[in-house]
Amino acid sequence: MTGPSNFKFENNSFSFLYRFIDVLILGMALATMLVLYGVELDRSYLLLLAVELFLFTYLAESAQLYKSWRIGRFSRMIWSLSGILLLSFFLIVAALFILKEGETYSRVVILGWFLCAWFILVAWRVTAKAIKTYRRQHGLSMQKVAIIGLTHSSMELHRQIEENIELGFDCVGFFDDRDAERLKEFDPQLIAGSIEDAVALARRGAVAKLYLCLPIWAEKRIATIIQALGDTTVDVLLIPDFMLKNLMHARIGSVGEIDTISVFESPLNGMKDFYKRSFDILFSICVLLAIAPLLVIIALGIKLTSRGPVLFHQDRYGLDGKRIGVYKFRSMTVAENGDKVTQATRGDRRITPFGAFLRRTSLDELPQFFNVLMGDMSVVGPRPHAVAHNEEYRQLVNYYMLRHKVRPGITGWAQVNGWRGETDTLEKMEKRIEYDLAYIRNWSLWLDIKIVYMTFFTGFTNKNAY
CATH class of the missing domain: 3.40.50.720 (NAD(P)-binding Rossmann-like Domain)
Structure with a gap:
């Protein structure tokens, strides 16, 4: 990932219009399907529309759908729009299934609503882009x-x-x-x-x-x-x-009547922090409920294969460089948490046989979902390093501590791009920090969802994880 320009070229003056038209299209698409299939627009469908508008708007704002998309990124904007719409409808369908309210609504209407809304939302953006490009190419409004x-x-x-x-x-x-x-x-x-x-x-x-x-x-x-x-x-x-x-997140601000330009500042402020935190809580609760039996099995496996506690507690640096206690399933015969911590290496004798399996598959990280619920960590973010490693590398890698402008994560942009495991050279750590800072600069909720998705295919197992 390459970082975008830190100063935005222009604010998107049409963002309010885009939001208004999107909401209008979602409402009109539902009304159209109801008319086509002779279904009455009653209170239940109005409630469904309200929920969809909330979910779509929430996800759109979190994924920064209404930012100024440059022409080279138009296809990415269409993919982002499609993903947001699909996810919002998936959440609605899942909720109806869980609450056993599926019989209240017509499946054909809901499916037709989604397809109709998607087609019109994409079509009007393509049309608006074509008109704007045509005008520019002919020297109009330049x-x-x-x-x-x-x-x-x-x-x-x-x-x-x-x-x-x-x-x-x-x-x-x-x-x-x-x-x-x-x-x-x-x-x-x-x-x-x-x-x-x-x-x-x-x-x-x-x-x-x-x-x-x-x-x-x-x-x-x-x-x-x-x-x-x-x-x-x-x-x-x-x-x-x-x-x-x-620049971490260039933003114009003020202190009284004095204007300021931020140089190092977290992009997660205001509603953005709310979006990310709410995603963390909801996702962690769902994951912990789903993997509860697996947690029990892993705990039994640790107790039956080696002596010592099931969980390993290690001090790490969290948001703003404050110390936090991170939980992991114990995978070694030792539990180092002092001023000097030796990184695990290939063939490390401290790693138990069962622990080696846990580390290769990242299952030892699962207890960190409890850290997420407590607010110490996030689902996605720069991986937390041991305090001893932080103190070492902050002296060697430029802008190292800027990775602590956000909460550390269970998975991260560096990890899904292969920069995981032992950092036996300075270049490997520099590369990891490069990806961590790129994630912070480019953060959006949609990027978090993308990283979670990539983790299922690249993040659980890795040849560099010992």
């Missing part, structure tokens, strides 16, 4: 933009504008005062003029937006340019050229 500063961030900005025509931007070029010697890592021919030329374009109304992509230490130069643009109507947007790829 905005002229200019970029001040030839830097890495401005090159990325220009690439995004060129690749995503639906943004509606026409870049007139880069403007910079530096000579060719100072721009030797870039092509000087990209320069369309000086900064004064860009200001002149803004004053003539020849550009609608002007992006400032100068190094953050050029504060005085930036202030001078902004002051010169003060008597124009151009939109001025600042994209600082510093540590962009390392």
